Amino acid sequence: MIAVFVNCATILLGSLIGLLFAKKIQQKVTDAIQLACGLVSFIMGVQMSFKYQNVVYLALALILGGIVGTMLDIDGKILSFGKFLEKIFIKKSPEQEKTKNDIAETNSESFTSGRPKKNFAYAFLNASVLFCVGAMAIVGSFKAGIEHDYSIIFLKSVLDGFVSIGFAVAMGVGTAFSIIAIFLYQGALTLLSVLIAPYVSEQMLAELTGSGGALIILIGINLMGLKKVKTANYLPAVLFSVIFVLCEPVVKNLLGI
Helix, strand or coil, X not given: CHHHHHHHHHHHHHHHHHHHHHCCCCHHHHHHHHHHHHHHHHHHHHHHHCCCCCHHHHHHHHHHHHHHHXXXXXXXXXXXXXXXXXXXXXXXXXXXXHXXXXXXXXXXXXXXXXXXXXXXXXXXXXXXXXXXXXXXXXXXXXXXXXXXXXXXXXXXXXXXXXXHHHHHHHHCHHHHHHHHHHHHHHHHHHHCHHHHHXXXXXXXXXXXXXXXXXXXXXXXXXXXXXXXXCHHHHCHHHHHHHHHHHHHHHHHHHHCC
């Protein structure tokens, strides 16, 4: 679990550095940083998404994942959890709360015409998705749990730390609280690695990377203000990618292929 703690620590440190910078720079500079973060996320997502091996799996995973996620309103539930965390850890006066609600209403109305302003729950959601999806989180956790090889997670920690600086400047303190999701997700993968590892193939990692990349593209679209997308509603796509790969040998045997 040491690798998980290191990853959480670097993100927390990066977030704190970003928050310190955010207090000293003008809003137009913050907007520029947010646009840059969105562009980098978009480029990362495109690079990852092209690592799929079967485009049919990718298409079906995103379509079915989007349907299931929308029906379950995963995005709304994660945002609600983010708001719950904000109420617990971020104490505000009644005047500040009223101002925050007014800003939230304004953001909701004008999101499609510009990039969203700082929002705790929004930052928590996007940072959690960004830091959790991707092959490095999965492979790194498996290597840490089975081989006690922390090199991949340590590399991921350094990258996440730098990214969290930009995210914290652009979106605020909610970025730091993404360590809760990371601790639970990567911690579970590390502890269950011995049981899960036999089922993880190169094809599965490729399909997971592809669907995870698509989610990161959606984060980039959101940060750049191109369109309001409920990114977390597509999280089930990652699960569908796993299901398709696991079921492929069974289907081939039934069809005699």
